């Protein structure tokens with residue numbers, strides 16, 4: 001699976017930790033759209049870039065990072081076809097996949113430990129989309145932009 005990563009400075013360190021772990025997996029191809037340091041940058045630029053990358057089909061999934069996970073989630077969700085969820089727990093990771101069919105997830109680099117992020121990523125990647133009644137709702141989301 002191809003996964004695109006992007007962050008602002010607040011999520012940079014966690015992005016780097018996640019990139020290192022995912023890149024070591026033989027079944028995962030990682031693309032990093034930046035940022036490349038802890039120098040201050042604007043999260044909308046990176047959220048939009050990751051959103052467009054996934055929406056255009058260049059990657060199947062995306063993971064984005066900022067200080068809280070909130071700003072970059074808002075940015076990614078401005079791209080048509082993106083369903084990005086900010087993840088803070090195992091249950092949210094599972095439900096983002098099962099109910100919301102999230103194609104991007106976000107983390108707050110100032111709040112989430114790398115080992116927790118990696119666990120939540122695995123839960124999100126392995127939890128199946130439930131479809132059924134959620135199909136209509138996700139369809140309604142995708143019609144909005």
Ligand code: RB5
Pocket residue numbers: 008009010011043066067068069070071072
């Ligand atoms: C940047 O300081 C910070 O505002 C950003 O990383 C993010 O938390 C915004 O939602």
